Amino acid sequence: MMVESASETIRTTPSNQNGVSSQSDGGGGREGGSNGDTNGEISQIDLLHLQQQQALQAARQFLLQQASGLNSPGSNEVKQSPVQVPVSMAMMSPQMITPQQMQQILSPPQLQALLQQQQALMLQQVRNTHAHTHTHTLTLDPLPGRHQLGSKQLAFQQQLIQMQQLQQQHILNLQRQGLVPLQPTAAMQSLQQAMCPSDLQQLWKEVSGVQSSEEALKQAEGLDLSTNSSNSTSAFPKAASAHIPLHSLVNGQSHTPKRDRARLFEWISSFTKSDSGDDHVPFYPKGGHPISSHHEEHAGSHPLYGHGECKWPGCEALCEDMGQFIKHLNNEHALDDRSTAQCRVQMQVVQQLEIQLAKESERLQAMMTHLHMRPSEPKPFNQPLNLASSGSLLKRDSDIYPEGLPHPPTSAATPITPLRQGPSVISSSSLHTHSHSHSHTHGVGPIRRRNSDKYCTPIASELAQNCEFYKNADVRPPFTYASLIRHVSLSNDPVAPSLFHLRNTATWKNAVRHNLSLHKCFVRVENVKGAVWTVDEVEYQKRRPPKMTGSPTLVKNMISGLGFGSLNASYQAALAESSLSLLNSPSLVSPSAASLNMLHVGHDDVSSTVEQVNSNGSCSPTLSPHQYSHQVHVKEEPTDLEEDSRSVSLMAGITHNLPLPSDERDLEEDLPTEDLE
DNA sequence: ACAGAGATAAACAGTA
DNA sequence: CTACTGTTTATCTCTG
Numbered sequence: 001m002m003v004e005s006a007s008e009t010i011r012t013t014p015s016n017q018n019g020v021s022s023q024s025d026g027g028g029g030r031e032g033g034s035n036g037d038t039n040g041e042i043s044q045i046d047l048l049h050l051q052q053q054q055a056l057q058a059a060r061q062f063l064l065q066q067a068s069g070l071n072s073p074g075s076n077e078v079k080q081s082p083v084q085v086p087v088s089m090a091m092m093s094p095q096m097i098t099p100q101q102m103q104q105i106l107s108p109p110q111l112q113a114l115l116q117q118q119q120a121l122m123l124q125q126v127r128n129t130h131a132h133t134h135t136h137t138l139t140l141d142p143l144p145g146r147h148q149l150g151s152k153q154l155a156f157q158q159q160l161i162q163m164q165q166l167q168q169q170h171i172l173n174l175q176r177q178g179l180v181p182l183q184p185t186a187a188m189q190s191l192q193q194a195m196c197p198s199d200l201q202q203l204w205k206e207v208s209g210v211q212s213s214e215e216a217l218k219q220a221e222g223l224d225l226s227t228n229s230s231n232s233t234s235a236f237p238k239a240a241s242a243h244i245p246l247h248s249l250v251n252g253q254s255h256t257p258k259r260d261r262a263r264l265f266e267w268i269s270s271f272t273k274s275d276s277g278d279d280h281v282p283f284y285p286k287g288g289h290p291i292s293s294h295h296e297e298h299a300g301s302h303p304l305y306g307h308g309e310c311k312w313p314g315c316e317a318l319c320e321d322m323g324q325f326i327k328h329l330n331n332e333h334a335l336d337d338r339s340t341a342q343c344r345v346q347m348q349v350v351q352q353l354e355i356q357l358a359k360e361s362e363r364l365q366a367m368m369t370h371l372h373m374r375p376s377e378p379k380p381f382n383q384p385l386n387l388a389s390s391g392s393l394l395k396r397d398s399d400i401y402p403e404g405l406p407h408p409p410t411s412a413a414t415p416i417t418p419l420r421q422g423p424s425v426i427s428s429s430s431l432h433t434h435s436h437s438h439s440h441t442h443g444v445g446p447i448r449r450r451n452s453d454k455y456c457t458p459i460a461s462e463l464a465q466n467c468e469f470y471k472n473a474d475v476r477p478p479f480t481y482a483s484l485i486r487h488v489s490l491s492n493d494p495v496a497p498s499l500f501h502l503r504n505t506a507t508w509k510n511a512v513r514h515n516l517s518l519h520k521c522f523v524r525v526e527n528v529k530g531a532v533w534t535v536d537e538v539e540y541q542k543r544r545p546p547k548m549t550g551s552p553t554l555v556k557n558m559i560s561g562l563g564f565g566s567l568n569a570s571y572q573a574a575l576a577e578s579s580l581s582l583l584n585s586p587s588l589v590s591p592s593a594a595s596l597n598m599l600h601v602g603h604d605d606v607s608s609t610v611e612q613v614n615s616n617g618s619c620s621p622t623l624s625p626h627q628y629s630h631q632v633h634v635k636e637e638p639t640d641l642e643e644d645s646r647s648v649s650l651m652a653g654i655t656h657n658l659p660l661p662s663d664e665r666d667l668e669e670d671l672p673t674e675d676l677e
Numbered sequence: 678a679c680a681g682a683g684a685t686a687a688a689c690a691g692t693a
Numbered sequence: 694c695t696a697c698t699g700t701t702t703a704t705c706t707c708t709g
Contacts, residue, residue, distance in 0.1 A: 511686095
């Protein structure tokens with residue numbers, strides 16, 4: 001099953017292992033990581049600057065043309081000819097709207113305002129992202145032995161890609177609108193020059209008010225895009241630009257998810273359709289809700305109506321009641337060019353917000369990642385991995401996760417794995433999977449999982465909830481090996497608990513073996529096909545008495561039964577786990593020994609409970625004792641399904657069945673290929 | 678300072 | 694012989 005490809009992934013391990021005399025190694029090789037990039041930067045920056053200047057000029061020209069109306073439809077068309085438009089670009093804009101169409105819809109000033117706004121937004125985004133992007137350069141460094149950087153690199157690259165996709169999408173939209181027919185590069189760069197969401201409202205007014213076009217034009221003429229150039233120059237993502245030709249960025253649509261493109265296309269299609277025809281088809285994105293249909297408004301509430309006024313962008317018309325609003329909607333915001341244009345603008349607004357969201361998410365990720373690092377040892381963003389095993393790295397979880405802060409991994413948004421209960425069987429493969437972890441060798445060195453235990457953080461839930469985080473971040477999950485092993489045995493996910501583990505296969509394996517042999521809670525059961533490691537819940541619980549040391553508050557809250565809402569997810573989870581351990585009835589909990597099996601999954605009660613909690617209320621923060629107990633009940637049901645399995649212990653012949661590779665491979669698939677080297 | 682728990686590394690034996 | 698697995702031992706680190 002998963003075993004097959006493991007070998008490939010593992011390749012990295014060997015090198016690490018050797019030098020790994022755990023603690024000493026810690027930082028050694030990785031540190032160099034960031035240097036190389038800087039070298040080329042200057043030239044890259046210059047190049048960027050140049051490109052941006054060119055783009056700016058092109059954008060200005062375009063704007064001027066648009067504003068002056070010099071461009072004849074024909075000329076625009078000519079420009080779109082393959083000769084002038086990069087092939088890739090042509091390919092990426094099947095649904096492109098011709099400039100003429102755009103012009104019909106939006107007046108030159110409107111166009112300019114739109115463009116300007118987009119530029120402002122983009123610039124802002126770019127600025128915010130700059131730091132990260134910068135890191136990317138480092139990330140891209142293929143030098144082997146810098147595994148520590150891996151997770152960061154992954155994250156950053158992903159973010160970079162995401163950003164590129166967003167940008168491309170943005171460009172695509174512009175193209176669609178005819179804003180970027182000829183000079184995608186210029187347009188794109190100009191977009192990146194200045195983004196100022198604050199102008200949205202004004203833009204809306206401009207767009208909506210055709211009569212104001214003259215004023216807008218004057219305003220437009222007065223605009224000096226060059227002012228942004230300086231900023232943009234510095235702010236422009238060096239790495240991205242450096243590594244990816246601008247035109248490729250534009251073309252980069254290849255990066256854009258096909259689905260999204262298809263969706264966009266559909267959306268645009270519906271758009272253009274409505275444009276051309278008078279078919280009274282309500283104007284709304286395919287599959288979406290009508291934006292201003294003639295029906296449905298009667299429902300009494302309308303997304304475009306609130307507080308007695310029309311919420312149509314830039315409208316704010318007062319409507320006493322729904323009927324009046326509907327009338328207003330049909331009269332003032334009927335299906336016409338203006339409304340269409342406004343919808344387009346709104347579309348872009350949404351996109352920009354999405355970009356913003358992505359950016360903020362990125363920031364959050366960075367923050368979380370940072371918090372995983374040793375506070376006293378501030379390291380460059382990209383170097384966290386280097387933190388080698390100095391056990392000191394994370395002396396205390398409390399340091400890493402201040403009380404007020406949720407564990408980085410814990411994010412309400414993270415998907416929760418489905419509950420499962422039953423015996424947990426650890427197959428060798430699973431072990432392997434896990435085995436990647438240990439690597440003190442790599443960076444996060446000796447994080448004392450003990451601490452995590454101390455806090456009684458339910459690994460299963462933690463891991464489940466922060467699966468993505470751990471997969472992408474080379475951060476050692478704050479759990480003991482025993483906990484991790486158990487988690488793996490209980491979890492459906494055969495993959496190593498984290499990228500960190502994945503990177504340290506040898507260590508992980510050794511640790512797993514060691515722990516399995518050492519801890520009483522892991523019982524090896526001989527089977528027909530071989531042997532199976534099972535988890536003895538009783539012993540496991542013994543081993544890990546629910547101490548609430550870490551969070552007196554938690555205890556207090558638990559006792560009072562009131563504090564749930566105020567607790568962060570981790571603590572809640574911890575609470576849940578500890579509580580569960582106490583509440584667990586034998587029936588619910590796996591029998592004395594749950595077989596460990598990767599394939600199989602049993603969730604531990606605690607984890608499952610927690611998960612349930614989370615699933616019930618997206619973010620369990622508000623759990624009340626009542627709810628909590630309820631969940632416990634829910635948990636029981638699943639038990640039936642697996643009762644047999646517990647004892648049976650899904651046999652995964654520990655031994656040879658599970659080639660490490662499988663797990664690793666799985667992880668690899670999830671991860672960008674680069675870092676694994 | 679001490680003991681306990683956990684993390685790592687490594688040696689060793691057994692097995693396929 | 695090689696690669697694993699499983700067991701032990703030794704050494705550290707951290708925490709209580």
